[in-house]
Amino acid sequence: xxxxxxxxxxxxxxxxxxxxxxxxxxxxxxxxxxxxxxxxxxxxxxxxxxxxxxxxxxxxxxxxxxxxxxxxxxxxxxxxxxxxxxxxxxxxxxxxxxxxxxxxxxxxxxxxxxxxxxxxxxxxxxxxxxxxxxxxxxxxxxxxxxxxxxxxxxxxxxxxxxxxxxxxxxxxxxxxxxxxxxxxxxxxxxxxxxxxxxxxxxxxxxxxxxxxxxxxxxxxxxxxxxxxxxxxxxxxxxxxxxxx
Amino acid sequence: xxxxxxxxxxxxxxxxxxxxxxxxxxxxxxxxxxxxxxxxxxxxxxxxxxxxxxxxxxxxxxxxxxxxxxxxxxxxxxxxxxxxxxxxxxxxxxxxxxxxxxxxxxxxxxxxxxxxxxxxxxxxxxxxxxxxxxxxxxxxxxxxxxxxxxxxxxxxxxxxxxxxxxxxxxxxxxxxxxxxxxxxxxxxxxxxxxxxxxxxxxxxxxxxxxxxxxxxxxxxxxxxxxxxxxxxxxxxxxxxxxxx
DNA sequence: CGGCAGGTTGAGCGGATTCAAATACAGTGG
DNA sequence: CCACTGTATTTGAATCCGCTCAACCTGCCG
Numbered sequence: 389x390x391x392x393x394x395x396x397x398x399x400x401x402x403x404x405x406x407x408x409x410x411x412x413x414x415x416x417x418x419x420x421x422x423x424x425x426x427x428x429x430x431x432x433x434x435x436x437x438x439x440x441x442x443x444x445x446x447x448x449x450x451x452x453x454x455x456x457x458x459x460x461x462x463x464x465x466x467x468x469x470x471x472x473x474x475x476x477x478x479x480x481x482x483x484x485x486x487x488x489x490x491x492x493x494x495x496x497x498x499x500x501x502x503x504x505x506x507x508x509x510x511x512x513x514x515x516x517x518x519x520x521x522x523x524x525x526x527x528x529x530x531x532x533x534x535x536x537x538x539x540x541x542x543x544x545x546x547x548x549x550x551x552x553x554x555x556x557x558x559x560x561x562x563x564x565x566x567x568x569x570x571x572x573x574x575x576x577x578x579x580x581x582x583x584x585x586x587x588x589x590x591x592x593x594x595x596x597x598x599x600x601x602x603x604x605x606x607x608x609x610x611x612x613x614x615x616x617x618x619x620x621x622x623x624x625x626x627x628x629x630x631x632x
Numbered sequence: 633x634x635x636x637x638x639x640x641x642x643x644x645x646x647x648x649x650x651x652x653x654x655x656x657x658x659x660x661x662x663x664x665x666x667x668x669x670x671x672x673x674x675x676x677x678x679x680x681x682x683x684x685x686x687x688x689x690x691x692x693x694x695x696x697x698x699x700x701x702x703x704x705x706x707x708x709x710x711x712x713x714x715x716x717x718x719x720x721x722x723x724x725x726x727x728x729x730x731x732x733x734x735x736x737x738x739x740x741x742x743x744x745x746x747x748x749x750x751x752x753x754x755x756x757x758x759x760x761x762x763x764x765x766x767x768x769x770x771x772x773x774x775x776x777x778x779x780x781x782x783x784x785x786x787x788x789x790x791x792x793x794x795x796x797x798x799x800x801x802x803x804x805x806x807x808x809x810x811x812x813x814x815x816x817x818x819x820x821x822x823x824x825x826x827x828x829x830x831x832x833x834x835x836x837x838x839x840x841x842x843x844x845x846x847x848x849x850x851x852x853x854x855x856x857x858x859x860x861x862x863x864x865x866x867x868x869x870x871x872x873x874x875x876x
Numbered sequence: 877c878g879g880c881a882g883g884t885t886g887a888g889c890g891g892a893t894t895c896a897a898a899t900a901c902a903g904t905g906g
Numbered sequence: 907c908c909a910c911t912g913t914a915t916t917t918g919a920a921t922c923c924g925c926t927c928a929a930c931c932t933g934c935c936g
Contacts, residue, residue, distance in 0.1 A: 392711075424855075440761070442761070442765050444765070444769055444851070445851060448769050450764060450765045450768045450769045452761045452764050452765070463754070464754045464757070464758075466750060467636075467747060467750045467751050467754055468751070468754055468858050469858070469860050470855065470860075472758050472761070472762075472855045472856040472858070473758075473761060473856075496743075499740075503711060506710060506711045507711050507712070509753055509757070510707070510708045510711055510712055512757060513708070513753070513756060513757060513760065514708075514716045514717075516757065516760040516761060516764065517684070517686070517696045517716070517717060517760060518716075519764055520694060520696050520760065520763055520764060520767060520812075521686050521688070521694045521696070523764060523767040523768050523812060524694045524767050524811070524812025525688055525692050525694050525812060526688075527923080527924095528923080528924070559881085559882065559883090560882075560883065561882080567768070568767065568768025568769060569924075569925090570924075570925055570926080571882090571883085572884085572885085572924090572925075572926085572927090573923090573924055573925070575883065575884065575885090576884090576885090576924095579884085607688070607689060611668075611714065611716045612716040612717075614712050614713070614716065616713050616714075771891080772891080772892070803913090803914065803915090804914070804915065804916095805914080813892075813893090814892070814893055814894080815914090815915085816892090816893075816894080816895090816915095816916085816917085817891085817892055817893070819915065819916065819917090820892095820916090820917090823916085
């Protein structure tokens, strides 16, 4: 959230306080929030990797978003009765629980935090729209490239990259579920990306060998991530803004 | 927005006041807001039909959402610098302009309106996620059925249906751009829907002949529209909730 | 050592695309 | 009232991307 605006010390302290209060640890494949659930608190990912997903009548699964540290799992809990989708851990994941009440009052009191939450939600909308473009109009090869490049940018934002490498330990089945492909085809496209020398993929670590070429291959334009408001770009995760 | 919660008379008056202040009329194919733009006010659709879209380098177009009366075109204008996508009129469309300032102060003053805006945004997120499932995992036939059924429900919410008919004068090219298909194939699937006796389509008016069958064919589950909060369902557009 | 999950590979199929031409249709001006 | 024009819809045939479904391989863990 701090991408959007600088927080005052007091605001930071309040956030820390909320985050430290209560935590959960989730094992891989475990639901953090199930579809149809309504809990009294909000989950924030502190470490690990999770995903939003929906199951289909025919047994298929569609992953709609990956959640990395700093992401809010269920902002809708403020307002809506039930979750219209599930959130599951992919790797072991720790989350902080913030009471919905606390969140609501927080929004009323301070405007910085409220605006930051709006920014996060608006950015989520942008990411979803981009994914629709992906699945609607881009080829399998481009889709995978796009997903990987987007994850590189997002991991940079939270300073979880090592150069052009980042830990992204998803199975190819997950990748397929996220891109709307079959595992077999996702595999072939992944191989092509490697053969083209754009990326490397070993032991759950993605290394982008040619960021510029990958960006081109992905037809990536980062405006939808709205990093332009970053208050101090030089300090933000090795300048994620340079990638967009 | 009134789907979510009843407004007080004062709140209604304030809304009316804002909406009456300033208006725009847009011709078909005209941009209401262009990609990359940033205006100082928010657009609300009063009549007509518009769409969110993105253009692709290869000349293709992806429609990400249809906007019907009552929908907000550019909620992001509060927070974000620029639009990451465009909004264009499909039929002649009138919009009300609300100064971003007025909107911001409105949110701080009254909590009902603020929550309603959150509800609208959260619902938008849900609709986008459902579209991702659509394009990722559903066949062309199901996709078209789903889109049409969703529009039936949404038009009911704003009481713009006549029985199971509603005016939805989009071209098949638009339909194809929205579903991620080619016009030729969209046409064929549309014909199949008609041949199967599920819908009728004449002069820009969609008539759903067999709502239940269409819903099944669409694999539709309306939870993502979050109509459960409707404060007085019997009064809401011929009970749109009954369709979900 | 066996079991299992994930990754890789191949052959054949089919849904959706491409591209083209034919047809319907509404609006316009003669 | 009818040609004329441009746009939208319909149809056909060939092609291709991505799917299906199967077998096979690899590494890891008990």
